[in-house]
Amino acid sequence: MHSKVIIVGSGPAGHTAAIYSARANLEPVLFEGMMAGGVAPGGQLTTTTEVENFPGFPEGITGSELTDKLREQSTRFGTKIETETITKVDLSSRPFKLWREDAEDQEPDTCDALIVATGATAKRLHIKGEEEYWQRGMSACAVCDGAAPLFRNKPLVVIGGGDSACEEATFLTKYASHVYIAVRRDVFRASNIMAKRAANHPKITVLWSTHVTEAKGNGKVLTHVELTDAKTGAKKDLEVSGLFYAIGHTPNTAFLSGQLETDETGYLLVQPGTSKTNVRGVFAAGDVQDKHYRQAITAAGSGCMAALDAEKYLEELEAEAQESGSKL
Structure with missing residues (x-):
């Protein structure tokens, strides 16, 4: 043809x-x-x-x-x-x-x-629980979805360590009660200015050497994520209403x-x-x-x-x- x-x-x-x-x-x-x-x-x-x-x-x-x-x-x-x-x-x-x-x-x-x-x-990590809670608390675009009612005035977590992660976390502070950045290493890959802006923001907490290994919820929406310490392997739950991938x-x-x-x-x-x-x-x-x-x-x-x-x-x-x- x-x-x-x-x-x-x-x-x-x-x-x-x-x-x-x-x-x-x-x-x-x-x-x-x-x-x-x-x-x-x-x-x-x-x-x-x-x-x-x-x-x-x-x-x-x-x-x-x-x-x-x-x-x-x-x-x-x-x-x-x-x-x-x-x-x-x-x-x-x-x-x-x-x-x-x-x-x-x-x-x-x-x-x-x-x-x-x-x-x-x-890019997504396809962690446990992702299939169940994708679009129900999980996203790969903070600018697209961050203002949704589901995320307003709620704690959120961003996965990534580059400029995108820092930028999206900073953007989400406009709507979230608090934003966590889960960084798998103990340093950012982001540029100095972006890293400092995120690290010094009063509504952002950086979780160094941390992997998000599971998305958990109530069957309808995301309510928690499981965190795994990259150095010790210790696990703990973090209460969040949104997870955003910012890994490219x-x-x-x-x-x-x-x-x-x-x-x-x-x-x-x-x-x-x-x-x-x-x-x-x-x-x-x-x-x-x-x-x-x-x-x-x-x-x-x-x-x-x-x-x-x-x-x-x-x-x-x-x-x-x-x-x-x-x-x-």
Whole structure:
């Protein structure tokens, strides 16, 4: 199957790119993935319960509901959605080639422009009790979930020792009664300024050489976590109403096999102020190229950019084809 535009990814970035591309009559095809990276179609947004900071929803909306609305809007304008995962691509020549999961020995799908919006997956420890209390007191995004009623004026714990952990713990002090940072070593990995800011905050207690080894609750929500001393192995319970992972994200770029330039942590690099990657005709949007903001609204904005960049690129291709006397 050949398409003018193929979008890989189904979060706010992918669907916004699809909406803009479809309204420009580019007839986009969007591969939403089937549990790609262990996450349902819609990406990290589907792991968030209440979304209160996406414009246009003054009463808030759940992550899954917002994902459903984005999907409905994409299909309304003519986007063709494939509930399959792309596992291999060839970007060495045009048209670009993409292979579906379990179909790598078959003819690939092809496209003139490719938008990569596969996001980044939050790292989790998968401790005992996590499956039961995920989204019921456990999260990987303090900015997304920290203001939820479940966490207000309650003690919370953040796991991590880098800048993200210190930043998220400091952010949570706006809402929590107290915030603990569980650091597996006896020093922060964070920069000096971030570490000092967290360590000196009156509402933050740093738990050095500490592993969180179990999430406990009342069957409905998280109420405690089990702490294990990294040096002695001693265990104790800590009463908290929320646990936040701040141990990093993994950009979902393995299927690209290194064909696009990335930074040292694997995030796709784009030309400043654009969605353009180092391969002409390939564009990146959302968290797969954004390790700083990682918000649904910023992802949506970059999806718009990618669609507009792709549209302009296709116009350039058509003009070049006409000049050379051939047809695109």
